[in-house]
Amino acid sequence: MKFNLFAEFVHGKKYRERGLPCQDFAATLEFGDVQAIAVADGHGGKDYFRSDTGAQLAVETAFELLEQIYNDVGNVEKIFDDRGIRNFELSIVEGWREKVLADWYQRLDSRDNEVRWQTVSDKYKARFTSDDENIRKHYIPVAYGTTLICAVSIGTQVLIVQIGDGSCVVLRRDGDWEVPVPPDKANFANVTTSLCDEDAFEKFRHIVLNCDGNSPVAIFLSSDGLDDCYPLFDNEKHLFKFYRETVINGLLDDGFDATAAGLREDILPYMTERGSNDDISLAWLVAEDLDLLKATVNEPQVQSPVEPQTQSTVNVPQTQSVNVPQTQSTVTPQIQTVIEPQVQSTIEPQTQSTVAPQTQSTVAPQAQSTFTPQAQSTVASQAQSTIEPQVQPTQKLTSPMVKPPPKVSPVLKAQNITDLPPTVIPAKIDRKEPRQ
Template identity: 30%
Template sequence: MHKNKGLPNQDAFASKIFERGKHVMVAVADGHGDPKCFRSEVGSRIAVKIAIDLLEEVSKYSLKSSNLSILKGNLESSFSEQLHSLWKKEVEKSFLTAGFSRLRVTRPEISFDLHSEKPRCISEDSYLAYGTTLVSALVTRNLLMFAQIGDGDILVISSDGEIYSPVPDDERLLGNATTSLCSPEASKDFRFFIERLSGKPPLLIMLSTDGLSNSFASEEEFKEIAKTLLDILNTQGMEYLKNNIGCFMNDLSSDRVGDDITIGIIFNEEVLHRKSGH
C-alpha cells in the first residue's frame, strides 16, 4: 500500500553483534501509518538505534550481575524509562529543527503546518507525529531478554523445537489500537521477558512488525513462518535466506494485507550444520 500511494516505509530495523556472536541484539519498529503521525518513519529509526545502544549496555551490565531477580528488577524499571527519555530527546531535536509550526488547535484533528519558522517549543502532542512501536531482543552467553511496546511479534524456537511467544500479551492491542512510544506514559507500557540461559540457547528467534502476523488467518499459520525460516537455514543456508527473504516478504505483503513487513532473525549457528529432519 505504501508503494502504491507513494508513501515511505515506516518500519525500521537495527542490529549489532560483538564478541564473535556471543552478544547479539536486534530491534524492529513500526511507525504509525496514521496521517497524524507523518514523521513516524523518523520516530521508528530513532527507536531502534536507541534500543540497540541500550541493549549493548545491558549486555555488559548482565555479566556483572549474578542475581537474576535483582537484574530483572533493575532492567524492567530502568530500561523502559531510559529508552523513552532518550527517544523523546531525539524527537525533540528533530521536531525543533524540521521547520514545523506549532500545533493547529483550531481543527478537530491533530495536525501541523509546515512553516519556515522553527517552533519555539514542543508540546506533548508533538510526539504523536513520530509515533512508533518497538520490539527488541538481546541474547548473550547467559541472558535472554526481550522488551516490547505496542504491537509486533516475537517467536522463539527452543533447542528442543518448541515454538512460543515469550513476551506477555497486552489486552489493549485490539484491531489497529496499539500502545506507543509517543504516549506520555510509554515507559509503563513496556512488556518484558528476561531469563538466564543455563542450557542450550534457542535455535531461532524471530522479531517482526505486525504486518507479518496480520498476513495470516491464525496463530498456527503465523508460527509456521518461523519453522519455514529454520528449515531454510537448515537446508539452503544463510546466504540463500538473506538473498530471498526480501522477495518473499514483498510478495506476502502484496498478496495479503499490504502492510509494511520487517523481520529480524537471530539463529544459533548450529542450525547451519544440522540435517533437515534431525
C-alpha cells in the same frame, strides 16, 4: 550461545501505492558478546506524519542504550534483573523522546514541504505548532509514534522487550514454539500501544530467556505487517508454520546468506503484496550452529521436569491479569488467548485534554508496582544459581541508568537521561533502505 543475526524491512503495498514512505525499521547490533535485533513499526495514521523517523529513532535509542549499559558494566558476568530491565525501558522512552524533540527542532524549516505534513489534521497541526512549549513537547512525540520490539543476547540470557503490536516467536531446544512475551490486549488491527503514549513506560512488556537447559534456538521478531498476512484466530500457529517451513527449512537447505537474500528479494515483498499490504519487518537471532538447529527440528531434546526454569522474569502491563509463567512449557496457552475486540482504547494515543510535561507521565511509583513478588523472587533464586558456579563476580545490568529506585521524582529521572556519559560510542546499526 552464538547467534546469526538478520533484520530486514520492506515497503508495504498500501503505502507504496500512495507514495508514502515505509514506516517500519529493523536493524541488528553486534559488539563484544552482545547480539541484538530490533524491529519498529511507525504508525500509519495521518497525524503520525514522521513515524518512519520515529521507528528508526526507537531502534537507535535502544541500541545506543545497550552500548552504554555494556560499557558501563564492564567485563563481568552479566545477567538481567527486573529493575535493570525497567530502567532500560524507561530510558528507551525518555531517550526516544529526546531524539524526537531534537529531530523536530532540527527540521522546523523543511516541515511544511513534507508530503505527510499535508495530511495532518488541523487539530494536531495546532498542537504541533502551539505557542505553548508544554503543549508542543507533549504532542510532538505523536508525530513520531511507533512500536518497538528488541531482543538482546548477552552471555547466557536473552532479554526481549516490547511495546505495541508485532510478534516475538521463539523455537526452544525441545522443539516447542512459543510467543513468550505476554500479550497486550490493547493491540488490535491498526490500533496499538505506542512509544508516543503518555504512559508508554507502563505499556512495555518483557521477558528473559535463559540459554541453559531448554535454550532458545531461534528468536524471530516481526511487525504486524507479517502477522496480518494470517487470520487472527490462532495467528501464532500460522507464524510458527511460516518460520518452520519457510525460514528454518530455507536455513537448513541453503544456509544463512541465501535464505536472507531470498527473504529480502522475494518472500517478504510477496507477503506484503498478497498478504497484509502493510510494511513488513522481520529479524532473527538463530543459533549459528546449524547442526543444533537441525537437531532441534529433527530430534527435539525433551526436557526433564527437573530442568531449571528458563524464563526468569516477565513484565506485563498493569491493566492485565496474565499469570506469570513459571515453567518453560506453560507459556503457550496464555499467549494463545484470543484477542477480543472489546477492551481497548481509541486509536488516538494522546487526546487527553490536560496537557502536562512529559516527565510527569513516567510516574515513578508505577514502576514499583510492576516489581511483582513472583518476579523478584524468581530473579533472586536464579541469580543465586547463576552465581554459585561462577568465578567472576556477577553484576546486574542496572548500571548506566543508576536511577534511584522508583520513588525518585520525575524531574530527576529526566535529568538522569540527559546526564548519561557523553562518551557513548554510536551504535553500530546495520542500516538498510527498505525493499520495495
